[in-house]
Amino acid sequence: MPIFCATVEIPTAKVPAARRIPVFFFLDFFAQFHKINSYLIDWGAILTAKIDQIKDFSIPHRIVPAIRRADLFNRIRSDHERGALSDDIFRNYARIFDCPPPTGFSAGSLIVGAVAQPRSRIPFAWRDRRFFLRVPPSYIRYWNMVRRLEQDLNGLLRPAGFQAQFARVPQKALAVLSGLALYGRNNIAYVPGLGSYHMLVSYYSDRPAIVDGQWAEPRQMDRCGQCQACLKACPTGAIRPKAFPIRQDLCLTFYAGYSGPRELPSWLDPGLIDGLIGCEVCQAACPENRLFLSSEIEEEGFSADETGILLANGSPESIPPALMAKLERLGLVEFFGRRECLQMMASKLALFIPRVESGAIPSEDDALKGRPHRA
Ligand code: SF4
Numbered sequence: 042m043p044i045f046c047a048t049v050e051i052p053t054a055k056v057p058a059a060r061r062i063p064v065f066f067f068l069d070f071f072a073q074f075h076k077i078n079s080y081l082i083d084w085g086a087i088l089t090a091k092i093d094q095i096k097d098f099s100i101p102h103r104i105v106p107a108i109r110r111a112d113l114f115n116r117i118r119s120d121h122e123r124g125a126l127s128d129d130i131f132r133n134y135a136r137i138f139d140c141p142p143p144t145g146f147s148a149g150s151l152i153v154g155a156v157a158q159p160r161s162r163i164p165f166a167w168r169d170r171r172f173f174l175r176v177p178p179s180y181i182r183y184w185n186m187v188r189r190l191e192q193d194l195n196g197l198l199r200p201a202g203f204q205a206q207f208a209r210v211p212q213k214a215l216a217v218l219s220g221l222a223l224y225g226r227n228n229i230a231y232v233p234g235l236g237s238y239h240m241l242v243s244y245y246s247d248r249p250a251i252v253d254g255q256w257a258e259p260r261q262m263d264r265c266g267q268c269q270a271c272l273k274a275c276p277t278g279a280i281r282p283k284a285f286p287i288r289q290d291l292c293l294t295f296y297a298g299y300s301g302p303r304e305l306p307s308w309l310d311p312g313l314i315d316g317l318i319g320c321e322v323c324q325a326a327c328p329e330n331r332l333f334l335s336s337e338i339e340e341e342g343f344s345a346d347e348t349g350i351l352l353a354n355g356s357p358e359s360i361p362p363a364l365m366a367k368l369e370r371l372g373l374v375e376f377f378g379r380r381e382c383l384q385m386m387a388s389k390l391a392l393f394i395p396r397v398e399s400g401a402i403p404s405e406d407d408a409l410k411g412r413p414h415r416a
Pocket residue numbers: 225226227262264265266268269270271272323326327328329
C-alpha cells in the first residue's frame with residue numbers, strides 16, 4: 042500500500058510562526074465541529090497538523106471543497122476574456138466543464154495529486170537504424186494510473202463511509218491554486234520534489250474538505266525570478282520575459298498532437314517538433330528538473346515492420362492485433378482514441394522518418410549518451 046505524504050501548510054498571516062498550526066487548527070475545528078463530529082476523524086493526522094490529507098494515500102496531494110470547481114471555471118473564463126487564453130484552448134476547457142458531476146454521490150471535495158513520472162522514450166526501428174521519440178510526462182499509461190489511484194483512494198475512504206471518482210477538471214490550475222504546485226515561467230506545474238516530471242490526477246469525493254486555507258493566487262517558483270533557461274530554449278518564442286502566462290498559441294504542445302492530429306499553422310516549421318507528442322524542450326532546459334533528467338524509461342518499442350504499418354496510417358481494423366495491443370499497453374489508445382492514436386503516430390512518423398533517412402536524427406548511441414534529441 043503506498044504511503045500518502047502531503048503536508049498541508051496553514052495560512053500564516055499575522056500569526057506567530059510557533060503558533061500558526063494550533064491556532065488555525067482550532068479555528069477550523071470549532072467552525073466545523075458540528076459537521077465533522079459525524080465523520081471518521083484521523084486524530085493522528087490532526088495531532089501532527091496534517092489536517093487535510095488522506096493518510097496512507099501514496100502521493101503528494103491537496104484537498105479543497107468541491108465548490109472550488111466553479112472558481113476554476115471563473116478564472117479560466119476571465120483569463121480568456123482578458124486574452125490570456127486562446128479561443129481554442131478555452132473551448133477545450135469548456136468541454137471539461139461540460140462533463141457531468143460524479144455519479145452516485147454528491148461531491149464534497151476535490152482531491153488533486155501528483156504522481157512521479159520519469160521521462161519516457163519509445164524506440165522505433167526503420168531499415169538499419171533505431172531511433173527514439175520522446176514523450177513528456179502525462180501521456181504514457183495515464184488512465185492506468187488514474188484507475189489504480191482511484192482504487193487506492195476508495196480502499197482508504199470506503200471504510201470511513203466515503204468514496205472517490207475521477208474528476209475532469211483543469212488539473213494544472215487546481216494543483217497550483219490548491220498549493221500543491223507552483224508555476225514555472227514556462228506555464229508548467231512544478232511540484233516540490235518532483236519538478237515537472239509528474240502526472241496530475243484529480244478526484245471528486247463525498248469526503249468533505251476540512252480546511253480550505255491553501256486556496257490562493259497562483260504563484261511562480263522563486264527561482265524563475267533569476268532564470269530564463271526555458272525562455273532561451275523555447276524554439277517558438279512562446280515564453281515571454283515579462284508576461285505570464287506563455288503565448289499558448291505559439292506553444293508546440295498545442296500543435297504537436299496532444300489531443301490528436303491538428304493542421305499545423307503556416308508559421309510553424311514542422312522541423313521544430315521534437316518528440317512523438319507535445320514538446321519537452323523547456324522542461325528539459327529547466328534547472329528545477331536537473332535531478333530528474335537522467336532517469337528515463339525506455340518503453341516497449343516498434344520493429345521496422347510495425348513502424349512501416351504505423352506510417353501507412355491504416356484503419357484500426359487493418360492493424361494487426363499484436364501491434365494494437367502494444368499501443369494499448371503504452372496507454373496511447375486510451376489517451377487519444379484508436380483512430381486518433383493511429384493518425385497521430387502516422388503523422389509524427391511521416392515527420393521524423395525523412396530525418397532518420399537523411400541521418401539528421403541522432404543515432405542510438407547519441408540518444409543513449411543523452412545528447413540533445415533535436416532532429
Ligand atoms: S527554466 Fe528557469 S525560468 Fe523557466 S521554469 Fe525553470 S526555473 Fe523557471
